[in-house]
Amino acid sequence: MHDLAIVGAGPVGATLALALADADLDVVVLDARAKGESLRGDRTLALSHGARLIFERLGVWGELSAAPGAVTPITAIDISQAGGFGTARLTAVENDLPALGYVVSYRALQAALDAAMVRTGVEVRHGKEVAAVGGTPAYAAIECAGDNGPPIHARLAAVADGTGAAVAGVPRRRHDYGQVAVVAKLWRTRPHDGVAFERFTPDGPLALLPQGDHYGLIWTAAPGRAEALLALDDATFLAQLERHFGPRVRGFTRVEARRAFPLALEYATATVGSRCVVLGNAAQTLHPVAGQGFNVGLRDAYELAQAIVDAPRDALGEPRMLARHARGRRTDRWAGIAFTHGLVNLFGNDLALFRWPRGLALTLLDALPPAKRAFTRAMLFGMR
Numbered sequence: 001m002h003d004l005a006i007v008g009a010g011p012v013g014a015t016l017a018l019a020l021a022d023a024d025l026d027v028v029v030l031d032a033r034a035k036g037e038s039l040r041g042d043r044t045l046a047l048s049h050g051a052r053l054i055f056e057r058l059g060v061w062g063e064l065s066a067a068p069g070a071v072t073p074i075t076a077i078d079i080s081q082a083g084g085f086g087t088a089r090l091t092a093v094e095n096d097l098p099a100l101g102y103v104v105s106y107r108a109l110q111a112a113l114d115a116a117m118v119r120t121g122v123e124v125r126h127g128k129e130v131a132a133v134g135g136t137p138a139y140a141a142i143e144c145a146g147d148n149g150p151p152i153h154a155r156l157a158a159v160a161d162g163t164g165a166a167v168a169g170v171p172r173r174r175h176d177y178g179q180v181a182v183v184a185k186l187w188r189t190r191p192h193d194g195v196a197f198e199r200f201t202p203d204g205p206l207a208l209l210p211q212g213d214h215y216g217l218i219w220t221a222a223p224g225r226a227e228a229l230l231a232l233d234d235a236t237f238l239a240q241l242e243r244h245f246g247p248r249v250r251g252f253t254r255v256e257a258r259r260a261f262p263l264a265l266e267y268a269t270a271t272v273g274s275r276c277v278v279l280g281n282a283a284q285t286l287h288p289v290a291g292q293g294f295n296v297g298l299r300d301a302y303e304l305a306q307a308i309v310d311a312p313r314d315a316l317g318e319p320r321m322l323a324r325h326a327r328g329r330r331t332d333r334w335a336g337i338a339f340t341h342g343l344v345n346l347f348g349n350d351l352a353l354f355r356w357p358r359g360l361a362l363t364l365l366d367a368l369p370p371a372k373r374a375f376t377r378a379m380l381f382g383m384r
């Protein structure tokens, strides 16, 4: 029997595996991907400064940041609302940090994590699609699609499959925002200087993340509008974007790789079950506003690794150990869910009634250094 089976070697599952690489434990990682493959299509990920610290400790950051253009530091975040007063600007300098966060490509990060798992001798079984995670109170039993042999047994199964679909019996809730994110690569006449923009518009939040020589665009819109945006020729799309963004950012010259995905909040109402724990997107899939989801998932992995290392081997996966871990993660996880959901509801609507309090909130945030520092700290390191 293995000590731990990790289902999914995406960024979150791989982080858990690497954080345990030096522990004296028998760990097996199962992923449906073929070796060397990444998920289809790339994604722009926003990593907080806290996420960088995690990757530094795991020995992944050096290789990742050495690749030209792979990591782009965010030096400032400019927050504003369309059709109302109030702006806030968070900067790395006023927080004595090299950067507020970093923009990386999902593919580049996955490649660096895969290489680190090979280097540190983590046992990853590729091409293993987990069909079910079940078991008894004494162990987890993991069945892979197409395997005729006996299930894989482990004291604990950690499910980081991105959806939680592999595990039965973990209740989930879903809130559909009725919105779609249109994402694209975007170029401007001027260099971005590391400045990210978050603009709240009547259609929903609009974000520009500096990445390499361009911006990653996230434009939330109603499904019909998103479909129309995807169908526009490049010049008309850029003209509509400039109009939508308003005077804060101008001079868009080129757009590439437009695509869209639906937005929903989905979360497990309990992250632990019998001999099993869910983490990362499998535990909570958040709206991309404020770039919180991935960072909460990384902290899930890092803190689970610490709980595992702290537990005696024969207590691994026992209800008390799992309950302690779930309690430890509760505040940060719910704060991430509530913060993201609250921002979408307060800032992502078209009610004129909300414009004044929104403007006031942004003005106060900008004018009150302690509030600004507390807000920035929560964005960078999460809530404990």
Ligand SMILES: Cc1cc2nc3c(=O)[nH]c(=O)nc-3n(C[C@H](O)[C@H](O)[C@H](O)COP(=O)(O)OP(=O)(O)OC[C@H]3O[C@@H](n4cnc5c(N)ncnc54)[C@H](O)[C@@H]3O)c2cc1C
Binding pocket: 007, 008, 009, 010, 011, 012, 013, 030, 031, 032, 033, 043, 044, 045, 046, 128, 129, 130, 131, 160, 161, 162, 163, 166, 183, 218, 261, 279, 280, 281, 282, 288, 291, 293, 294, 295, 297
């Ligand atoms: C469409 C989409 C677009 C996104 N865009 C952005 C964005 O622009 N910016 C941003 O910051 N975040 C974005 N996110 C969120 C971000 O991708 C996640 O926060 C991050 O990928 C979570 O990592 P994870 O390891 O939990 O899950 P994933 O990245 O989904 O990894 C899951 C892993 O599990 C494996 N797996 C899946 N099912 C099984 C199975 N049954 N058996 C075995 N292995 C399995 C997969 O092969 C994969 O390697 C997006 C998410 C989605 C779904």
